[in-house]
Amino acid sequence: MRYSAILMLMCAIPALALGAQPISPRFSADPSAHFFSDKGQGQFYVYATDDASNSGKYWDSTSWRLYTSPDSMRWKDAGIPLAVTVFKWARPDAKAWAPEVAQRNGKYYFYAPVGGDKIGVAVSDRPDGGYRDARTTPLVDKARDANAGDEPIDPAVFVDKSGQAYMYFGTRVPKVVKLKSDMTSTDGAINNVVIHNMPNASQYGEAPFLHEHAGVYYFSFSTGWPGQIVYATGASPLGPFTYRGVIVDYLKISTNHHSIVEHDGKSLLFYHDSLLPGGSSYRRSITTAPLDYTSDGGIRKIELAPSQLGSKPKP
Ligand code: FUB
Numbered sequence: 501m502r503y504s505a506i507l508m509l510m511c512a513i514p515a516l517a518l519g520a521q522p523i524s525p526r527f528s529a530d531p532s533a534h535f536f537s538d539k540g541q542g543q544f545y546v547y548a549t550d551d552a553s554n555s556g557k558y559w560d561s562t563s564w565r566l567y568t569s570p571d572s573m574r575w576k577d578a579g580i581p582l583a584v585t586v587f588k589w590a591r592p593d594a595k596a597w598a599p600e601v602a603q604r605n606g607k608y609y610f611y612a613p614v615g616g617d618k619i620g621v622a623v624s625d626r627p628d629g630g631y632r633d634a635r636t637t638p639l640v641d642k643a644r645d646a647n648a649g650d651e652p653i654d655p656a657v658f659v660d661k662s663g664q665a666y667m668y669f670g671t672r673v674p675k676v677v678k679l680k681s682d683m684t685s686t687d688g689a690i691n692n693v694v695i696h697n698m699p700n701a702s703q704y705g706e707a708p709f710l711h712e713h714a715g716v717y718y719f720s721f722s723t724g725w726p727g728q729i730v731y732a733t734g735a736s737p738l739g740p741f742t743y744r745g746v747i748v749d750y751l752k753i754s755t756n757h758h759s760i761v762e763h764d765g766k767s768l769l770f771y772h773d774s775l776l777p778g779g780s781s782y783r784r785s786i787t788t789a790p791l792d793y794t795s796d797g798g799i800r801k802i803e804l805a806p807s808q809l810g811s812k813p814k815p
Pocket of ligand 1: 706
């Protein structure tokens with residue numbers, strides 16, 4: 501094969517090849533991906549729902565899982581950073597769903613959806629473990645807090661350039677609440693996130709995520725079960741946002757959940773699929789793909805092999 505043909509092939513491969521390789525042979529999902537510099541050493545950290553310890557029939561694991569990498573290619577299973585039992589207010593068998601971690605002032609804050617109706621927050625001096633309950637009460641509680649929504653799950657935290665932190669969460673109706681600078685208490689009311697121009701027959705489902713790129717705020721989320729990962733843009737972390745397009749199309753599993761890391765001038769998307777042998781909607785695996793922007797500030801849809809694609813839900 502001529503060199504130019506090989507080069508063309510190599511250029512065509514990255515999204516497909518990377519997207520086809522789980523970061524671990526262990527079933528895991530709902531990646532909360534970060535690049536943290538801890539004590540002078542920078543690494544990628546992916547906090548995950550542990551599908552390997554669930555029943556295989558539901559997302560009923562009770563601890564979270566962590567993966568680390570120096571370069572986003574070679575990954576290490578770093579074990580259990582946190583288990584539900586750290587929260588004494590939680591039932592020990594409460595399900596541990598999509599986690600989030602934020603770094604601030606030399607500490608790490610682990611936002612943990614517990615049991616589907618509460619979000620706890622744990623704190624540690626290191627990213628990979630040692631987390632203790634930061635409050636002794638839930639940070640968000642469906643039974644306690646006005647406008648917490650039907651299912652306060654899937655927290656995602658964003659800190660803007662002024663240092664204001666926001667937490668996004670929720671199914672069916674996206675929610676946002678400001679966090680105080682202690683990162684362990686909410687500041688003001690829980691509000692609904694407004695998204696204009698959603699295409700007909702599409703909707704917000706779950707898995708909200710907020711990131712900023714070139715001065716624009718990108719609010720991305722899954723449209724449901726199954727769902728596409730889509731995005732909307734706005735001029736403020738609080739919105740309103742305007743729908744822009746699809747990042748990841750329907751997969752062959754019932755959920756879609758992602759996060760985006762910008763590091764060293766590159767953007768990386770993490771999401772889950774069912775690519776490992778024995779994979780299913782309850783046995784998911786985390787994978788990654790480069791994320792590209794278009795000249796008008798759009799995000800290019802991730803190209804997946806036809807064999808990876810599922811179909812949209814029936815109306
Ligand atoms: O892993 C359990 C749930 O599945 C998550 O909370 C959702 O985002 C979906 O991925």
